[in-house]
Amino acid sequence: MEELEVKVRKPVFEAESEEQKLKNIRVTWLGHATTLVQLPNGINILFDPIFAHRASPSQQAGPHRFTPPPCKIEDLPDIDIVCISHNHYDHLSWECMKKLRKRQKTRGGLKVFCPLGNVGFFREAGFAKEDVAETDWWDRAAVNRPGMRGFLEICCTPAQHGSGRSGRDQGISLWSSWMILYKDDEDSAQQRIFFAGDTGLRSRHSSRKKRSEYPICPIFREISLRLGIPQIMLLPI
Numbered sequence: 001m002e003e004l005e006v007k008v009r010k011p012v013f014e015a016e017s018e019e020q021k022l023k024n025i026r027v028t029w030l031g032h033a034t035t036l037v038q039l040p041n042g043i044n045i046l047f048d049p050i051f052a053h054r055a056s057p058s059q060q061a062g063p064h065r066f067t068p069p070p071c072k073i074e075d076l077p078d079i080d081i082v083c084i085s086h087n088h089y090d091h092l093s094w095e096c097m098k099k100l101r102k103r104q105k106t107r108g109g110l111k112v113f114c115p116l117g118n119v120g121f122f123r124e125a126g127f128a129k130e131d132v133a134e135t136d137w138w139d140r141a142a143v144n145r146p147g148m149r150g151f152l153e154i155c156c157t158p159a160q161h162g163s164g165r166s167g168r169d170q171g172i173s174l175w176s177s178w179m180i181l182y183k184d185d186e187d188s189a190q191q192r193i194f195f196a197g198d199t200g201l202r203s204r205h206s207s208r209k210k211r212s213e214y215p216i217c218p219i220f221r222e223i224s225l226r227l228g229i230p231q232i233m234l235l236p237i
Contacts, residue, residue: 008067013077025182025191027232030070033091035234037193038077039182041150043143045081047178047195047234048091049073049100073099078107080145083154084114085197086163086175087121097125108146113154117163117173137176138226153181155227158219159199177219179227194223194230 011028026038033048051069079100084092097112104110112122112132119134133141135156143152159177164170180193202214224230 006067008070010071010075013075025193025232027193027234031067032065033085033197033236035195036076036079037180037232039150039152040184041148041152041182043080043145043148043152044077045083045180046076046079046100047083048085048197049082049096050090050093051096052093073103079104079110080108081143081154082110082112083178083195084112084118085159085177085195086115086161087118087165087173088163088198089165091198092118092121092165094121094125097122097127101126111143113141113156113178115156115163115174115176135176136174140181150185151181151183155179155181157194157223157227159197160217160219161198161200177223179223179230181227190228191232192228192230193232193234195234196236198236 008031011030013028023040025040028036028038030036030049030051032050034050035047037045037047039045051073053065053068073096082097082100086092101110110127110131112127114122114132114134116134116136119132122132123129135141137156137158140153140155143154155178157177157179159175161175162171163173163175175197177197177199178195180191180195182191182193183189199219200217202216
């Protein structure tokens with residue numbers, strides 16, 4: 001099979017015109033699962049931020065990135081919300097979260113949404129209790145930031161995956177996907193953005209059956225039936 005080269009380009013987070021800000025949702029893939037979603041109302045949502053070179057407790061050993069991060073945390077625009085899908089090292093970094101918290105402390109603060117069982121990680125990283133929303137599947141939270149216009153809800157949705165940062169905590173904390181529900185005003189159509197995290201399309205185990213013979217995970221249909229079909233889907237490939 002021919003290998004394809006993935007070119008890394010540094011993103012440019014330039015201020016858009018007021019006219020563009022009123023209509024456009026902007027999505028920037030920052031490598032692996034890390035994705036930045038910028039809403040027309042000025043709210044910036046960062047999913048699973050990983051800017052480290054290794055997904056490991058130590059940067060001296062462990063799995064390393066195939067491509068370098070396209071930018072540094074310092075290059076990002078102000079981040080209002082971080083959504084974490086699960087606590088595996090390639091989706092949740094201690095150093096990255098501490099840097100983001102410190103950076104946003106003087107820029108209006110940072111709100112974190114995470115699945116059940118993960119709040120202790122963020123408290124140890126220096127986050128205040130009120131800055132972390134620990135959620136179960138189907139929990140919904142309305143978001144209201146200073147100066148924000150429009151209506152924004154964040155819904156913790158199911159995923160087919162797992163969790164654990166050592167051999168002793170496998171499956172103890174919850175894993176999830178996320179649905180962002182956004183409206184400019186009461187009369188506008190709702191915009192839905194789905195971040196799948198590490199969810200699998202089909203089940204996987206030790207069977208030698210072809211993957212195509214396994215049933216498709218039912219959560220995708222259930223999420224769409226409950227919340228509506230998303231216009232933007234951020235999926236692992």
